[in-house]
Each structure stands twice: as C-alpha cells, then as structure tokens.
Amino acid sequence: MLRKTRGIVINYIKYRETSIIVRIFTRDLGLKTYLVNGVRSQKSKTKMAHFQPLTLLELVVYDKETANLNRISEAKLAWAFQRIPFDFYRSGISMFMGEILGKVVVDNYQNEVLFDYLFQLILRLDSPEFQPGLFILLFLIRTSRYLGFEPDDAREFYLQLPVEQTGSTLEDKISYLDQLLEQQETLLPSLPVSLKRTLIDDWILFYKIHIDGFGDIKSLAVLRTLVQ
Structure with missing residues (x-):
C-alpha cells in the first residue's frame, strides 16, 4: 500500500x-x-x-x-539545507543529533509530537537565526521530555546519576540546569565552557541510564570542541 x-x-x-x-x-x-x-x-x-x-x-x-x-x-x-552541509559547527551538531536519534528512536516507533518538534529544530539549525550557545543542551533536555524521562528538576536529575557529585560546581550546574528545565534560558548568565561541556557529559550519562543499549557516542569528542 x-x-x-x-x-x-x-x-x-x-x-x-x-x-x-x-x-x-x-x-x-x-x-x-x-x-x-x-x-x-x-x-x-x-x-x-x-x-x-x-x-x-x-x-x-x-x-x-x-x-x-x-x-x-x-x-x-521537504527543505533544501542552506547552511548545515557548509558550516562546520552546524554539521558537527547535526552529526551528533543524528547519532543520538539513531539510538533513541526504535523500529516502528511512532510519535508525531516528537517528529514535529525535531522537524522544526532541524529547520532552526539551518536558519540564520540559529543560536549555538545552548542548542545542544536544549536538544538533549527537550528530546528527553518527548521520550518520557525528563527530570522534574536538576536535583532529581543528579540524584539519578550513578556518580556522586558535590561542591560549589554542582550547585552552579543545578542552578543553571533548573533554569533550562523551566525554559528560562533567556535569563541565564554566561556559563564557563568547561561547565557546559560537563553538563553535556552529564546528560549523555542520563540517556545511558534510561535507554537500553545506548552505548557510547562517537561524535561526542568532536562535539565537545564545538561547545562555546
């Protein structure tokens, strides 16, 4: 048919x-x-x-x-890319996104809401209005929402991680992540690149907890060099 x-x-x-x-x-x-x-x-x-x-x-x-x-x-x-194939930063992000989606979307899995969100997100990645600063983190956070395992808040998120974290750095990450979870990213102060990279690593670990057979992300090393 x-x-x-x-x-x-x-x-x-x-x-x-x-x-x-x-x-x-x-x-x-x-x-x-x-x-x-x-x-x-x-x-x-x-x-x-x-x-x-x-x-x-x-x-x-x-x-x-x-x-x-x-x-x-x-x-x-449906849309001819104008920038993704010709921009090292955007193509690196697209490679990372494709690898993540290859692990979380399984055969015959249908989710129209997730599809529509991803379709618009990819268009944004290709648009002149693309803002690189928080794109990767927001992709990981909001995709977890549509897949059904987004945490209620940052403290719950860190309680689920198998690695114990303490100290002022943890408090900085919790404060930052709570604002992202509450969709208040426009109010966020600048965050050191090292902390952004750590937050991405934390979210990859979070996905490993919730997705069976998630494994390693080959494009992560390249992605971390793109984080600004």
Whole structure:
C-alpha cells in the first residue's frame, strides 16, 4: 500500500555496489527501514544527498506492516539545507543529533509530537537565526521530555546519576540546569565552557541510564570542541 508522509533521515549503510539501506523516522509510520536500489550509481535520478542524516523529506512509500524492509516510491526534499552541509559547527551538531536519534528512536516507533518538534529544530539549525550557545543542551533536555524521562528538576536529575557529585560546581550546574528545565534560558548568565561541556557529559550519562543499549557516542569528542 502506498502512503504519503514526511520523514527525517536517521542514517544509512551501503548495500551491494550501488544501493543503500536507510532508516527514516516518518511522521505517520514511525521509524522505518527502506532499501533504495541504485542510488549510488551515476545514472540514478535520486541523489545520495537526499539520504544524509537529518535530511527532511517528502515521501511516498510502500508500507507493509509485516515487512522488515520496505521501498520508497518517491523521495523529494521537504527543505533544501542552506547552511548545515557548509558550516562546520552546524554539521558537527547535526552529526551528533543524528547519532543520538539513531539510538533513541526504535523500529516502528511512532510519535508525531516528537517528529514535529525535531522537524522544526532541524529547520532552526539551518536558519540564520540559529543560536549555538545552548542548542545542544536544549536538544538533549527537550528530546528527553518527548521520550518520557525528563527530570522534574536538576536535583532529581543528579540524584539519578550513578556518580556522586558535590561542591560549589554542582550547585552552579543545578542552578543553571533548573533554569533550562523551566525554559528560562533567556535569563541565564554566561556559563564557563568547561561547565557546559560537563553538563553535556552529564546528560549523555542520563540517556545511558534510561535507554537500553545506548552505548557510547562517537561524535561526542568532536562535539565537545564545538561547545562555546
């Protein structure tokens, strides 16, 4: 059965000489895996650029609930990126986001509210109004909200972490994180880069607690160098 839906590309792997297997988080069908034949061939009408992580697509797909691998009838860009592929900072963030989403969005998982939030967030990452300072932390915090494990406050957050933390640095992080959780980021004072990096590390650990098999984030080392 043919279905129309929007999609966010999560990742792909090469398959045989000219094909790929791509995972796409769709708005109406959840996370689906598709075989795209011949896309790596020079003669292909569909471009490989359509299947890079976080690409926003308008899709017509064949959908069979019992199939592990489906096919795409038509794929066109819902938005042509103007900045993400050409900006080292934005492309580094997109790589990190794609890796996180590849771990938290599972096969057939459907969440239209999460999809709409991510779609708009990716558009913001590509927009001239993009503000890098808190983007990464807010992505981790708000995605946890849509996945159902956002903490009520910063003290609860740190109580859940397996590593005991004490001292003035902890109090600084709690104060800062509480304002982020309360969506008061416009009132925040500047925070040392070292503390921002530590907060990101803390949130990665928090995700590991709540997502089975979360594992390590390969792009984290690159991301930490981008934090300002």
